[in-house]
Amino acid sequence: MFRSHVLVCGGTGCTSSGSVKIIEALQEEIKKNGLEKEVSVVQTGCHGLCALGPIMIVYPDACFYSMVKEEDVSEIVSEHLLKGRPVQRLLYTETVTEDGIKSLNETDFYKKQHRIALRNCGVINPENIEEYIGTDGYSALGKVLTEYTPDDVIQTLLDSGLRGRGGGGFPTGLKWKLAKGNDADQKYVCCNADEGDPGAFMDRSVLEGDPHVVLEAMAIAGYAIGASQGYIYIRAEYPIAVERLQIAIDQAREYGMLGDNIFGTGFNFDIGLRLGAGAFVCGEETALMTSIEGNRGEPRPRPPFPAQKGLFGKPTILNNVETYANIPQIILNGAQWFSSMGTEKSKGTKVFALGGKIKNTGLVEIPMGTTLRDVVEEIGGGIPNGKKFKAAQTGGPSGGCIPEQHYDIPIDYDNLISIGSMMGSGGLIVMDEDNCMVDIAKFFLEFTVDESCGKCTPCRIGTKRLYEILDKITKGQGTLEDLDKLEELCYYIKDNSLCGLGQTAPNPVLSTLKYFRNEYVAHVVDKKCPSGVCKALLSYVIDADKCKGCTLCARVCPNGAIEGKVKEAHVIHQNKCIKCGACMEKCRFGAISKQ
């Protein structure tokens, strides 16, 4: 028995800011102070509040230390662990109140969250199967194998209303039912861990923080549809997740949770890992399967659907990581428990990755139906530096930008689609007044042009043409007809592309055209970028009244575009200016501005 547990986040965010060194230093200090038998150090998965990493929580008092540095460790050990006095200066400020230290669950960031998929993330050691078993792990699989028929499992999922968390929102139970209904000598259960949406990292966090939950749910799926083999297709860009998954698979085999005759019931199921190699299109289900087969990851036309003819031509189900992470809890707590959360057509919770111009960047899990305003302002802590909210982007390159007029919309699958965006895998990127919406649309199109697999023409050539028109507009060479052309082309690509990538690629353009048409018009008619992002449309000018003639700007200008005598107002020659902004950065009198 230990009298204290120190949990240190070992997710990618905190690891990148040095948590591994902190753990080493912690173990060394604990040894130095002779506390090895009293204090245990646990490396956990992500706690969600990545903005404040590296994160450390000391139990039993649940003190939440944020932005811990290696140098702080000896103080934490000697003051807190040895003498029982929390180190005030390192505590997360929101947990410090006049009456003492508040629990983490009472802070704005955690208060409105409800954690199902992220239940164990940041709580258990993901590299130890016994800690997972200690939190009801594998008991859902046991329950299913000993008490449920495959049809019972599927009925429970249908009743729960669980929909796919990877983007499409297809009812999970229905997917399983279709696959079960097809007879074959071999079926497959696949997990989509090819989290390609830039800015989304919930699947990675589940795999890093609680890998066994995915294995357990896949085994349950195997039982339900009659499959004995599973594959997890995971991005190679997630080395920590890959490593922990492999450890989890090895341990599960050793403990008899995977392999032959699981729980002595005669049910066999095993899982293999397949690494992706950096192709966004492989997040699309048919492309993912083609890639596991060892080919170029190009999508196939549907039908036949994977439930009929999927991997290696056999009936296959494919679900995403977060979907799987919900399943064991649904089995244990019942369909009704799950369907009591959320909105009419979207049940349960959804994990969002908050990023961009927001104070609390990180992972949050909220009940469906929470408003965008609550997520950004309360949980996310609002926009930093006193800037104004302009838009939130959801759904990655397939989604759209949600403007302020829809700030109070309850977030669920159908509401997001009705306003021209989509849930996607759950990236939520906040943009403020300094972000140009035409530039953002161009950014996403550059992404899809790059990632289009090239198999079908509307996507391959259409997205390229969209990009070229957007590029022209950001350079101030666009016309009003270009805006109409953009829109027409968008609908053409949506209607004619083969797979989800092409069908949704125009969404960023359509939603920005719809809600921020004035910005497009400003680029086209006034030849101005209102947010000051598009370089070709900017000019830097010196306010003669504020300029003291210190000559600093003239000295830093790399192109000799600034002229002026000492103690006299300087001037920027626009024909020579390359718009690097160095002068504005260096001016101590705020005399230079972008226009």
Next chain:
Amino acid sequence: MSSQKKTVPFNGSKEQEAELLKVINAHKHDKGALMPVLQEAQEIYGYLPIEVQTIISNEMDIPLEKVYGVATFYSQFSLNPKGKYKVSVCLGTACYVKGSGDIFNKISELLKIEGGECTPDGKFSLDACRCIGACGLAPVLTINSDVYGRLTVDDVKDIIAKYE
């Protein structure tokens, strides 16, 4: 693409080839083994020149055009050698809205190479990468396995200087 890369001759060793053959043998009976083999081959050689693809094609009895097709489809496979220090700037959305585009341009200017290229001395290569999932630290860049986060354009020079 720049011509310098094409002049780098293939100089794989006997040991590397033996290692590759071992990998191929281990995967020979797996379904869909080409991807894992290419991934491990890239680990061994650092890249996938046509010579390596030819060995894989012959040993696995897969047409060279298919091996080449797969190797060129995925962005992680590289037909050109990378620098000793691989600089990747994340251009995922979260990093982009926080200015990683400017950081990428600054490095490109400092190293005098474009994305996908390698400096003539073989020291640095520069790539734009998709989200690495460290969005809490945006904007982010990585040099080999070192991660640098919460960057500003001014930080870049000192970071590169550490490796020079």
